[in-house]
Amino acid sequence: MLVTLSLLSLFLCALATFLFYIGIKGKQPASVQKKAICCLAVSFILLSFLLCVGAIRDMDIYVLRSWYLIPLAWSLLLIAFIIYYKLRYTTIFVFVAPLCFILLLSALIFLHQEKPMDNLVVGPVLVVHLSLVFASIGIMGVAAGAGCLFLWQENLLKNKTKLMNLPKNIPSLGALDKVNHIAARFGFPLYAIGLIFGFIWAYMAWGRLFSFDPKEIISLLILALYGFLFYEREVRGTNGRKTAKLALIVFAVAMFSIFVVNTFLPTHHSF
Amino acid sequence: MPIIHLIGLNHRTAQVEIREKFTLTEFTAPETWPFLCHKRSISSVQNKLAVKESLILSTCNRVEMIVVYDGDYEDLLKVWCEVRGADINELRACMYHYEDEDAIRHLFRVASSLDSLVLGEPQILGQLKAAYRLSVQAGHAGLLINRLLHKAFSVAKRVRSETAVASSAVSISYAAVELAKRIFDNMGENKALLLGAGEMAELAAMHLMNGGIKELKIVNRTFARAEELARKIGGEAFSFEVLEECLADTDIMISSTGAMEAIIRPDLMQRVMQKRKKRPMFLIDIAMPRDIDPAVNNLDNVYVYDIDDLKEVVEENLANRKQEATKAGQIVDEEVKAFEFWRGSLTLKPTILDIENKGNKIAEEEVAKTLKNLEHLGINNAELHDVLEKMAHAIVKKCHHAPLEFLHNSYKHHNGEQNTGIVRNILKLDG
Numbered sequence: 001m002l003v004t005l006s007l008l009s010l011f012l013c014a015l016a017t018f019l020f021y022i023g024i025k026g027k028q029p030a031s032v033q034k035k036a037i038c039c040l041a042v043s044f045i046l047l048s049f050l051l052c053v054g055a056i057r058d059m060d061i062y063v064l065r066s067w068y069l070i071p072l073a074w075s076l077l078l079i080a081f082i083i084y085y086k087l088r089y090t091t092i093f094v095f096v097a098p099l100c101f102i103l104l105l106s107a108l109i110f111l112h113q114e115k116p117m118d119n120l121v122v123g124p125v126l127v128v129h130l131s132l133v134f135a136s137i138g139i140m141g142v143a144a145g146a147g148c149l150f151l152w153q154e155n156l157l158k159n160k161t162k163l164m165n166l167p168k169n170i171p172s173l174g175a176l177d178k179v180n181h182i183a184a185r186f187g188f189p190l191y192a193i194g195l196i197f198g199f200i201w202a203y204m205a206w207g208r209l210f211s212f213d214p215k216e217i218i219s220l221l222i223l224a225l226y227g228f229l230f231y232e233r234e235v236r237g238t239n240g241r242k243t244a245k246l247a248l249i250v251f252a253v254a255m256f257s258i259f260v261v262n263t264f265l266p267t268h269h270s271f
Numbered sequence: 272m273p274i275i276h277l278i279g280l281n282h283r284t285a286q287v288e289i290r291e292k293f294t295l296t297e298f299t300a301p302e303t304w305p306f307l308c309h310k311r312s313i314s315s316v317q318n319k320l321a322v323k324e325s326l327i328l329s330t331c332n333r334v335e336m337i338v339v340y341d342g343d344y345e346d347l348l349k350v351w352c353e354v355r356g357a358d359i360n361e362l363r364a365c366m367y368h369y370e371d372e373d374a375i376r377h378l379f380r381v382a383s384s385l386d387s388l389v390l391g392e393p394q395i396l397g398q399l400k401a402a403y404r405l406s407v408q409a410g411h412a413g414l415l416i417n418r419l420l421h422k423a424f425s426v427a428k429r430v431r432s433e434t435a436v437a438s439s440a441v442s443i444s445y446a447a448v449e450l451a452k453r454i455f456d457n458m459g460e461n462k463a464l465l466l467g468a469g470e471m472a473e474l475a476a477m478h479l480m481n482g483g484i485k486e487l488k489i490v491n492r493t494f495a496r497a498e499e500l501a502r503k504i505g506g507e508a509f510s511f512e513v514l515e516e517c518l519a520d521t522d523i524m525i526s527s528t529g530a531m532e533a534i535i536r537p538d539l540m541q542r543v544m545q546k547r548k549k550r551p552m553f554l555i556d557i558a559m560p561r562d563i564d565p566a567v568n569n570l571d572n573v574y575v576y577d578i579d580d581l582k583e584v585v586e587e588n589l590a591n592r593k594q595e596a597t598k599a600g601q602i603v604d605e606e607v608k609a610f611e612f613w614r615g616s617l618t619l620k621p622t623i624l625d626i627e628n629k630g631n632k633i634a635e636e637e638v639a640k641t642l643k644n645l646e647h648l649g650i651n652n653a654e655l656h657d658v659l660e661k662m663a664h665a666i667v668k669k670c671h672h673a674p675l676e677f678l679h680n681s682y683k684h685h686n687g688e689q690n691t692g693i694v695r696n697i698l699k700l701d702g
Contacts, residue, residue, distance in 0.1 A: 157453060158568065160580040166453055173551065174456030237548035240572040 005050040006070065006108055012043035013073075013101040020094045023169065033090050033169070040093060043100070044077040068258065069107035071130065073100045075138030083142055083179060091170045092179065095145025106259070125201045132194025136187045137254045140226070143183030144251035147244035150176040154241060173240075180243050181233055188230035195223055215267040218257045225250045273323055275415060276344045277374035278351075278366055279335030282388045285365035287579045291560035292357045295329040295336075296529060324413040326406040326420070328381075330398050331559035331578050332388045337378065339415050344368050375419065375610055379603045382423040383430035385596055388582050391436040394470055396427050418613070426606045433602060436595040446581045447555045448478045451523050454553050454574055462486040464521040465506070466514070466534070468496045472527030472557060477504055479523065488517050492528070515539060519546035525555045526562040533564040540567050557581070615687045619678055622691050625700040630671050634663035674698065 019036035080096040199209045229246040232238040324339035352359045380386045403420040406412040465476045468491045487506035491497035497508035556563040556577040568575040681690035
């Protein structure tokens with residue numbers, strides 16, 4: 001059943017991606033975009049159900065690589081819907097939909113690689129660590145999407161693109177920069193606290209706060225980059241192209257951490 | 272008959288960088304017309320110019336001269352390049368030259384905004400009227416320029432009332448506001464600055480105000496003009512000296528001054544952006560020559576659009592206006608024919624006068640001869656004198672009716688000049 005739910009969510013994310021693409025190119029973008037958002041909403045509900053069922057069914061959680069990626073996809077959708085609710089930026093889903101698709105597809109690909117965790121270390125500390133880290137990476141994912149759109153549109157404006165050739169359905173530069181600002185303001189503290197809980201959990205699990213694990217090192221790198229973005233935005237007031245690029249870099253490093261470090265390097269996080 | 276020359280370049284034939292080199296904005300005031308004054312000639316030009324009448328139209332999208340001159344238009348090009356210190360080959364590469372009927376047609380099309388960057392825009396008519404006013408004040412408008420311009424204004428009025436060529440609301444100011452919406456999230460939080468107090472900038476500022484801009488500052492070298500505009504469109508006037516401070520508190524700037532070189536330069540904008548903590552700025556430059564150095568666009572979070580960049584917006588409604596432009600073109604053609612007929616009649620009038628004078632002279636001579644002969648016969652009657660005079664003039668008039676009608680019809684069919692020569696020869700009007 002969990003696989004079925006995952007497959008359905010995957011299909012809906014794929015459909016949403018396709019509809020958003022049609023919406024950008026076609027003549028009735030608003031109606032097509034609404035259908036795409038509905039697909040993502042159903043996908044989110046299915047993923048929520050999947051996570052609840054999985055948590056209830058498996059009290060001592062089998063932490064699979066697939067489970068790592070599914071909560072991340074769920075977080076991404078949650079953050080996107082929160083931003084949509086607050087700011088009404090539908091175009092943010094243009095980035096979120098394909099990213100969720102990639103995460104869910106990867107989750108299904110890695111489904112067979114299970115590794116049970118030691119029950120002792122499973123508890124509220126781990127839950128807080130994972131929740132906050134996923135939420136902050138989800139926030140950064142949305143910001144990275146906004147950053148892509150910002151850089152694209154900014155490039156068009158800097159190159160004096162004809163008004164009629166400018167994309168009609170994406171938010172203004174100011175709106176996209178606002179997403180970046182929100183991401184830096186809330187995402188960095190969440191990530192920092194999540195990381196602290198991670199180190200506490202590491203101490204509980206392996207007896208050491210820091211063990212020069214590749215995952216720990218790259219997490220600190222992400223923290224530094226995220227912190228730099230936070231500093232630039234909140235302290236120096238930097239905005240625009242620089243912070244859009246920073247958001248992309250932070251998210252890229254986070255994805256590298258999930259897909260490469262977890263998979264190919266010897267780390268405690270090789271789930 | 273003197274030739275009507277029209278030489279110029281516009282947004283279609285020359286990029287803004289080239290138009291800047293040949294602009295004649297500073298020469299449109301009467302007291303600054305040293306080179307086209309038909310009362311003087313320029314010693315630096317090899318062939319002395321004897322310009323009869325002239326008018327200069329210099330706007331952000333075109334620079335044109337209408338000159339009534341018997342000589343070669345190349346003389347005019349030389350003078351133009353001399354006063355601008357520019358290369359004549361560069362001018363030749365992008366200019367156009369029309370004579371007589373073609374010049375009249377072009378002028379009528381310009382006045383009717385059929386040749387404008389934005390088809391149907393109303394500003395060109397006001398600009399043409401201002402240029403004509405200056406020509407009159409300088410004493411450079413004679414019979415032809417006066418008649419031509421008055422006719423151009425009435426053609427423009429006819430085009431606007433009989434076609435829908437000016438119906439759409441698309442304009443440069445509209446494009447500027449739409450672009451601003453691509454940059455800023457909420458126009459209601461933005462502050463705008465108007466640099467210069469030109470008509471185009473005023474229009475763009477009004478569009479911004481309608482778009483919900485929070486605040487409008489107006490900066491102009493002449494503070495009184497800034498105040499006047501502030502009262503008219505709602506805003507606050509500032510003197511030119513505080514430009515940098517005003518820029519630091521501005522999100523959107525529209526520049527439309529008459530300055531001959533860039534006012535907004537990269538070093539100034541770098542200081543401004545530092546003060547603004549690099550919050551984005553949108554700068555719209557609709558001046559000719561440009562007020563904003565193009566290098567300013569390379570700065571982070573600064574977006575500069577000049578007049579050529581904004582012109583693309585016209586393509587949205589161009590298809591609709593083009594249909595109306597065809598109808599408008601037919602009106603222009605009609606009016607050109609009518610004007611040419613009138614112009615031809617200028618040549619005809621002396622001939623008509625000569626025919627009438629000659630006829631009257633013959634009639635009077637023959638009446639005098641007949642009365643003298645009657646006196647020898649003992650007949651001397653005042654009433655007879657009147658009757659004979661009337662008869663003589665009636666005969667002359669009837670004899671001349673056919674050639675005069677022939678000449679009038681000749682001008683309608685565009686071979687008036689040739690036939691005038693034939694008639695003059697037949698009637699021996701030239702001795």
